[in-house]
Amino acid sequence: MSYKTIERTTEQLTKEDFASDQMVKWCPGCGNHAILAAVENVFPQIGYKKENFCVVSGIGCSSRFPYYMNTYGFHSIHGRANAIATGVRLFNRGLSVWVPTGDGDSLAIGGNHFIHVIRRNIDLNIMLFNNEIYGLTKGQYSPTSPMGKITKSSPQGTIEHPFTVGELVLGAQGTFFARVIDNKPQFISQVMLEAAKHDGTSIVEILQNCVIFNNGAHKYITDKEVRDNNQLYLEDGKPMLFGKDKEKGIILGNNGLQVVKLGENGITEKDILVHDMKSQNPGIHLMLAKMKPPYFPIALGVIRSVESPTYDQLLDEQIKTAQENPATVKCVDDLLNSGDTWEI
Amino acid sequence: MSYKTIERTTEQLTKEDFASDQMVKWCPGCGNHAILAAVENVFPQIGYKKENFCVVSGIGCSSRFPYYMNTYGFHSIHGRANAIATGVRLFNRGLSVWVPTGDGDSLAIGGNHFIHVIRRNIDLNIMLFNNEIYGLTKGQYSPTSPMGKITKSSPQGTIEHPFTVGELVLGAQGTFFARVIDNKPQFISQVMLEAAKHDGTSIVEILQNCVIFNNGAHKYITDKEVRDNNQLYLEDGKPMLFGKDKEKGIILGNNGLQVVKLGENGITEKDILVHDMKSQNPGIHLMLAKMKPPYFPIALGVIRSVESPTYDQLLDEQIKTAQENPATVKCVDDLLNSGDTWEI
Amino acid sequence: MSTKKQIIERESVVVKFVGDSGDGMQLSGTLFSDTAALAGNDIATFPDFPAEIRAPHNTVAGVSGYQVHIGKETRIIGDKCDVLVAMNPASLKANLKWVKMGGTILTDVDAYDAIALEKAGYTTNPLEDGSLSSYFVVSPNITTMAKETAMQLGMDMKDAARTKNMFCLGMIYYIFSFDLGTPFKLLDKRFKTKKEVAEINKKVMEKGFNFAETLEVFESIYHVTTVELPKGRYRNITGNIATAWGLLAAAERSGRKLFLGSYPITPATDILIELAKHKSLGAKVFQAEDEIAGICSTIGASFAGALACTSTSGPGLSLKTEALGLAVITELPIVVVDVQRGGPSTGLPTKSEQSDLNMALFGRNGEAPCIVVAASSPSDCFYQAFNAAKLAMETMTPCILLTDGYIGQGSELFRIPKVADLPEIHPPLAKPNDPDYKPYRRNPETLVRQWAIPGTEGLRHRIGGLEKSDLDGSVSTDPLNHAKMVNNRRDKVQRLATRVPQQEVFGEESGEILVVSWGGTKGQVQTAVKEMREKGQKISHTHFTNIMPMPSNTEEVLKKFKKILVCELNTGQFVNYLRMTYPHLQFQQYNKVQGLPFTVEELKQAIHNIQ
Amino acid sequence: MSTKKQIIERESVVVKFVGDSGDGMQLSGTLFSDTAALAGNDIATFPDFPAEIRAPHNTVAGVSGYQVHIGKETRIIGDKCDVLVAMNPASLKANLKWVKMGGTILTDVDAYDAIALEKAGYTTNPLEDGSLSSYFVVSPNITTMAKETAMQLGMDMKDAARTKNMFCLGMIYYIFSFDLGTPFKLLDKRFKTKKEVAEINKKVMEKGFNFAETLEVFESIYHVTTVELPKGRYRNITGNIATAWGLLAAAERSGRKLFLGSYPITPATDILIELAKHKSLGAKVFQAEDEIAGICSTIGASFAGALACTSTSGPGLSLKTEALGLAVITELPIVVVDVQRGGPSTGLPTKSEQSDLNMALFGRNGEAPCIVVAASSPSDCFYQAFNAAKLAMETMTPCILLTDGYIGQGSELFRIPKVADLPEIHPPLAKPNDPDYKPYRRNPETLVRQWAIPGTEGLRHRIGGLEKSDLDGSVSTDPLNHAKMVNNRRDKVQRLATRVPQQEVFGEESGEILVVSWGGTKGQVQTAVKEMREKGQKISHTHFTNIMPMPSNTEEVLKKFKKILVCELNTGQFVNYLRMTYPHLQFQQYNKVQGLPFTVEELKQAIHNIQ
Numbered sequence A, B: 001m002s003y004k005t006i007e008r009t010t011e012q013l014t015k016e017d018f019a020s021d022q023m024v025k026w027c028p029g030c031g032n033h034a035i036l037a038a039v040e041n042v043f044p045q046i047g048y049k050k051e052n053f054c055v056v057s058g059i060g061c062s063s064r065f066p067y068y069m070n071t072y073g074f075h076s077i078h079g080r081a082n083a084i085a086t087g088v089r090l091f092n093r094g095l096s097v098w099v100p101t102g103d104g105d106s107l108a109i110g111g112n113h114f115i116h117v118i119r120r121n122i123d124l125n126i127m128l129f130n131n132e133i134y135g136l137t138k139g140q141y142s143p144t145s146p147m148g149k150i151t152k153s154s155p156q157g158t159i160e161h162p163f164t165v166g167e168l169v170l171g172a173q174g175t176f177f178a179r180v181i182d183n184k185p186q187f188i189s190q191v192m193l194e195a196a197k198h199d200g201t202s203i204v205e206i207l208q209n210c211v212i213f214n215n216g217a218h219k220y221i222t223d224k225e226v227r228d229n230n231q232l233y234l235e236d237g238k239p240m241l242f243g244k245d246k247e248k249g250i251i252l253g254n255n256g257l258q259v260v261k262l263g264e265n266g267i268t269e270k271d272i273l274v275h276d277m278k279s280q281n282p283g284i285h286l287m288l289a290k291m292k293p294p295y296f297p298i299a300l301g302v303i304r305s306v307e308s309p310t311y312d313q314l315l316d317e318q319i320k321t322a323q324e325n326p327a328t329v330k331c332v333d334d335l336l337n338s339g340d341t342w343e344i
Numbered sequence C, D: 001m002s003t004k005k006q007i008i009e010r011e012s013v014v015v016k017f018v019g020d021s022g023d024g025m026q027l028s029g030t031l032f033s034d035t036a037a038l039a040g041n042d043i044a045t046f047p048d049f050p051a052e053i054r055a056p057h058n059t060v061a062g063v064s065g066y067q068v069h070i071g072k073e074t075r076i077i078g079d080k081c082d083v084l085v086a087m088n089p090a091s092l093k094a095n096l097k098w099v100k101m102g103g104t105i106l107t108d109v110d111a112y113d114a115i116a117l118e119k120a121g122y123t124t125n126p127l128e129d130g131s132l133s134s135y136f137v138v139s140p141n142i143t144t145m146a147k148e149t150a151m152q153l154g155m156d157m158k159d160a161a162r163t164k165n166m167f168c169l170g171m172i173y174y175i176f177s178f179d180l181g182t183p184f185k186l187l188d189k190r191f192k193t194k195k196e197v198a199e200i201n202k203k204v205m206e207k208g209f210n211f212a213e214t215l216e217v218f219e220s221i222y223h224v225t226t227v228e229l230p231k232g233r234y235r236n237i238t239g240n241i242a243t244a245w246g247l248l249a250a251a252e253r254s255g256r257k258l259f260l261g262s263y264p265i266t267p268a269t270d271i272l273i274e275l276a277k278h279k280s281l282g283a284k285v286f287q288a289e290d291e292i293a294g295i296c297s298t299i300g301a302s303f304a305g306a307l308a309c310t311s312t313s314g315p316g317l318s319l320k321t322e323a324l325g326l327a328v329i330t331e332l333p334i335v336v337v338d339v340q341r342g343g344p345s346t347g348l349p350t351k352s353e354q355s356d357l358n359m360a361l362f363g364r365n366g367e368a369p370c371i372v373v374a375a376s377s378p379s380d381c382f383y384q385a386f387n388a389a390k391l392a393m394e395t396m397t398p399c400i401l402l403t404d405g406y407i408g409q410g411s412e413l414f415r416i417p418k419v420a421d422l423p424e425i426h427p428p429l430a431k432p433n434d435p436d437y438k439p440y441r442r443n444p445e446t447l448v449r450q451w452a453i454p455g456t457e458g459l460r461h462r463i464g465g466l467e468k469s470d471l472d473g474s475v476s477t478d479p480l481n482h483a484k485m486v487n488n489r490r491d492k493v494q495r496l497a498t499r500v501p502q503q504e505v506f507g508e509e510s511g512e513i514l515v516v517s518w519g520g521t522k523g524q525v526q527t528a529v530k531e532m533r534e535k536g537q538k539i540s541h542t543h544f545t546n547i548m549p550m551p552s553n554t555e556e557v558l559k560k561f562k563k564i565l566v567c568e569l570n571t572g573q574f575v576n577y578l579r580m581t582y583p584h585l586q587f588q589q590y591n592k593v594q595g596l597p598f599t600v601e602e603l604k605q606a607i608h609n610i611q
């Protein structure tokens, strides 16, 4: 059952209703352009009144997003978008709140708010543009840069183990996690729609290409030659098959996941693990989120989507309970005169 | 292979070498007293020179720890112990650095440093005193308080999903995670010794009882009547058996872990999952960390301990490489005169 | 009541209850002050918590206290106490310096065993070694007597021993000639669900009262002058509760619901705890993961249309610095309550100080003016919280409300106002579909922009932390635009100077000496000035509540005096602010940085020493 | 060289290269300035980045620039340029206002197509509509010519078109009569691994040079006076690099290895990037997860014995507020570099301002004095970084070094010092097993405590953020101890006033008018004063580098003048600090808050306007 408190529109909205008049200032060729197009496409489909969208961001290239959407928007300070969005959403329950953010913005400086908003399961839609670099400050490594990566601030290569976004989300009690690539706007829109419907915090990790400072970071999964073997599109209730002719699949062994070939060693489609995005057990979702070439394909689509009470909803209920309680104060005059008072 | 750069002692140290002359100011009956005793016991066993121990804490009842140990100590500010300890350890590689911290200190305000220190795998020993409450500020709920908990700041009960410490640690790429209870000092010492030996960040979660503000928070696992059924002591390479007569065990099914009874449905000890704390696959460790009564026993002992390069070690290596490179500058005069310069 | 006693007439009396953290001193104190208030006294109270939750039994570190000032004029807590109730040697040791010479000390001889004496750091027993000869010491076997009474009524030994505070309280009621009717009613109320406990406590209290009467242990009893307060309904209130209520009142009066995003910290936590109780008023309280999330969620809620507030103390305000700048540049109204404590850093969390003023005025990167107001007493916290909310919303600017641990945790009588009598609050809401709406269009008179709340039809817009162009608010790096926006943000705050209440003078409007105070020290400074005036000295006093901006008549007021002495609990932050604001005037300063309030005596000395 | 040209003799000339972000303007600028320096000119440079990484092609938002000042006295960047090299209409549009009347504009007519003109916001073509008639405009088909040349040498079309900046540079070298030998060598060096690219660039440059010579497109050529600099080895250096190197020098000189804990932020990032290159010097650079971890790791490293530093800009300094207080109370030496930018909040990240002074001085909870120094030019950053490290370590106190985006990113000639000639640094290290060691025992003269580094035998101790008792450093809530510690922390900073270099006056030591500046505005203010003095006006100048404390002779210096004008790039933060510190003196102020440096002209006007 969905718990959405946002007023729906009666108009037929289109992409144009959300296009802003601002000049888009991202670098030509930046993956952000396609993401913007995908989001502009999906907003009319969601069905809320156009005034009910609110886009809140921090600082970074990705965080310029609010300027490029015609909605209520807040381009705030580095790392704090999720905390600010928390306030927006908790106070004003009629808003659909979206947080475009970067791997630096939400995983470096904003890491604490990120894990807490997820834990609280506040109904925000977080779009994490993961380009594995700090774009706006011109190319320092980020918490998702692969170990050994040479960047401006790591002339000998980084010596840090990167976060896997999905793992961190699950570790923080995430209820919705999906992963998409910037070069498939339609798929992005589709997944965003799922995210929008989800009650609670939804995280969509977008593998985004920064042409200027980290060009080709995702090449090992996006390149034509490798993509069939290195991408697994998850569908709920469907077996996890991939490869050019869907000839490969994933099974669960005692040591975790394993890639198998249909037909080899007597493996048939029935042996293949069926995706259950609603499983309360995060262990398998974690293993899926962690998969990565060369040994595994990367998992795309909705990895986890489970029902769990949202903070928003529980707060509404507590307020209702409090207001219905005849013993509680009903106005400030009541409050001022409650307890021990005396007349002089 | 261990990578420890800390000078060992030739003296035979004892508990007394680490006892401080400060009055211990925790509440009578607080679980912290037993933890302190356990740590005082374990330090001499570790074998480093006594000057090489450094205890760094934040703020909270637990963070008073440095005052009660005769070591180099730093009682800093709320939430920042892990960041400060990072600086201590990265700069001064001869120190064994310990971080006593609370569920508020490391999981609320200090959450970001916590996940980043873990991700970087810096060689710190973090002791997380989890009393599921803010003790020092007199009883507000913390990020580990169970949902619905009534505290001073949640008169109608909390509406937040708590973190499971182990899950967060794993989500942050943790290499060592263990769990102990404050009422078993010997077991604490034993696990602490493992933690001390580990190369990289070790997290020991200590289920600690705050008698004043959250008395009995862990009763459901520590009470005499339930403890045999609700505690599972993990041993590496051993089957996961528990119960009064070790008559119950854990198996891994397709939907995750399951509790079984030996003898029932033809289950024998051979079917029981064998603990592999060194498994690189965090999925199973995650499921173990998540186990909780009423459906599961809680897992105690070392849940995960895997080898992985530490930041400290990689930094040392990069410095060495840089210094051995004949092309790099060897002193500041070299540097000043490097590149384009000219004489006038 | 025995009549041979000497009766001491007093305008006001200070009683301090001290003991171990677990000894129930806070309960004793509040029962006593409530009783006094109901008997027609003005009251002021101040709790004195130890830094530790429950430090080892019988140690100085574990001493907890509660001070009560009752009588005619209790604007302040009173420097030293007339009566000290000390439950054990450690609490005596820690508090003896606060007892007036000749004052009364009531203590429990049962607590003076060898171990307790040693733990308290005594080498000889002060009850026996003559060291208390300047005081009037009463030291019966309190525990024994209380325990006996309670056990007879069926209480177990441990609980019975803990009724000793009630025994003492009974004795104290006796020497102030208070009737036990009121405390009995208060006990009934407090132990509503535990009737037996209430009964036992009442009995023990009665025993203490009778003991004092029968055995005539006191040489003298006090008659305290009652007050003639303005007619009205009264209650006792702490500054922190008053702050919370003031914010709730402002929410009701402005039609904007309250949002509080906060993280616990001593001594501000009580504001969070109090507001968390009032969901029935629609107040949403968000206990954030840290202070940054506290203020950021507040900024978000403000953007979304709330009366949005965050509460904290020194280290927390430090953490909010960056986000406060965001509120300044986006011109969103938020209230930041800082309950000041001793600094720097963690400093002295349980002590009070006025040393966050600099940070409130100047602690942000860039040119980032906020409104700053400071409350002067526990009940004034109500009005200043209301005021801060009104100023913030009506000016679309963050407002910092400075209180301190001393007034925040202390209490005093509060004449209950009617919400309808409070000033109106008019947030500058933008109208749906207003074709002329621009995010940074300003009211030409006040320079205030409009508040267009997300969800409102036809007002979609974007704001942010980058400098924005005048009117439409899009990002701008234009040099002259920046200069203009910097000025606008400053001027809209400065223009409040004529709208806030004008600065008033207590005493002559001109003359030789003007004493200046701000914030929580008003009571002591006013008392000192008053006492000196009563002795015929021509000294005036002005007290600042509006700090940024200061009222527009400030220079007028100040320049009429030859000498100006600024008194504050820091090394001179306000006096320096006055110096920079009124560079043609000369100021002298008197400062104390001990984590303690001023005493009237030291203030009088300082005024006397003016050059 | 053709001889019929008019030769313009100049003491100094300003050239500005502007174009799209991808047009290689920074390369053009540095090649030109290095060549000029090697030819014996003094130089100063300043890059002007757009806020966007690579905003849309041909838009004003995407214009990137690099300004070079060469000649005899280039202390400053120069207000307006003599020569503007503009690669497209947008860059012309954005920069025309900075060209001197009658100045030369070199631009590429190939770039003026209809789309580009429209994107730049031109309705008519400025090359044709007569709007540039007050300038000397040269607009050949630069792209065409450059492309042709490069393609002939085998380059593909896209890369070939990008050599247009070299073509322009060749033309510019011609009008300054520079030999191409130097730039050729510089190109060889830069493209060490891509020899062919170097060759092609050289050829295109030559083509440009020859084109200018042969076709006599310029009416006049410049002769710029070279300088007589003190003998020595020189290099060009930016303020950020100089800061990094100054810290490294201090590490070497003090025997304490360098640790930098930092988080990237514009415009301070280059310090982090530069230091990350120097692991061979043992410098450890930790890119933290945020600014708080940046400063906290720094504090940890300081406790562990490092010369520990953190670098940031405004919003980052805001975030470091709380931890800075910890460094103050624990009395650990750290250096905090703040490369100021336009505020408040995110503000104007790519612009420069002096508006973080208030925060540096006052932005912490409680009484928390830090040492504050401010660098006055790119090369001075080296000395002040060294100085900040020395002061911090020798005083066991955090030191904030203020630079700004303007001097941090700008460059100038730097006479290379010998490390051995720099002052000695003596950190107050405690001796192993010193029986008298106490963490808060102080040197009675300087009030500085000792640094006992973990790992040292016999010195185990604990420090922390709670107030600590004098000498032994254990936690103390004692009122008088607190007062004493507050004073100690203040006094140990104040006592530096006699140890830092005394304040100097440029011009007469007393008289009518003293102009005061601090930090990065020294060049402009000094030039303005100098120019007015050259016209016979009696005006003196004093510039502040040591801000907290100010040198002990400051009041002496100031009070000898009738009128004091304080000039700064904010609304008056330093002047207010002077007012509070020297309340008996009167100050006037001149302020600019446009994200831009002062121009000499406006300063002269302001001095002229003094009342």
Ligand SMILES: Cc1ncc(C[n+]2csc(CCOP(=O)(O)OP(=O)(O)O)c2C)c(N)n1
Pocket: A059, A060, A061, A062, A063, A077, A078, A101, A102, A103, A104, A105, A106, A109, A129, A131, A133, A134, A135, A136, A137, A142, D263, D264, D265, D266, D291, D315, D316, D319, D346
């Ligand atoms: C408090 C603060 N610290 C640092 C910065 C500088 N800064 C701006 S964006 C950014 C990182 C951007 O990386 P990411 O979030 O991954 O966004 P991207 O540009 O890659 O989309 C940094 C470090 C800042 N603006 N504010």
Ligand SMILES: Cc1ncc(C[n+]2csc(CCOP(=O)(O)OP(=O)(O)O)c2C)c(N)n1
Pocket: B059, B060, B061, B062, B063, B077, B078, B101, B102, B103, B104, B105, B106, B129, B131, B133, B134, B135, B136, B137, B142, C263, C264, C265, C266, C291, C315, C316, C319, C346
């Ligand atoms: C910046 C800052 N914020 C808040 C506080 C107040 N504070 C001190 S300890 C604490 C929480 C303590 O909880 P925890 O870390 O779980 O430790 P415990 O006392 O339970 O051992 C808080 C909120 C502070 N000292 N500093």
Ligand code: SF4
Pocket: A025, A026, A027, A029, A030, A031, A032, A061, A062, A131, A135, A136, A209, A210, A211, A212, A213, D053, D054
């Ligand atoms: S720098 Fe990278 S992330 Fe930023 S706009 Fe350019 S391509 Fe995109």
Ligand code: SF4
Pocket: B025, B026, B027, B029, B030, B031, B032, B061, B062, B131, B135, B136, B209, B210, B211, B212, B213, C053, C054
């Ligand atoms: S408050 Fe709780 S955690 Fe703190 S010392 Fe007391 S019992 Fe221990």
Ligand SMILES: [Mg+2]
Pocket: A060, A102, A103, A104, A129, A130, A131, A132, A133, A134, A135, A142
């Ligand atoms: Mg990024």
Ligand SMILES: [Mg+2]
Pocket: B060, B102, B103, B104, B129, B130, B131, B132, B133, B134, B135, B142
């Ligand atoms: Mg806790």
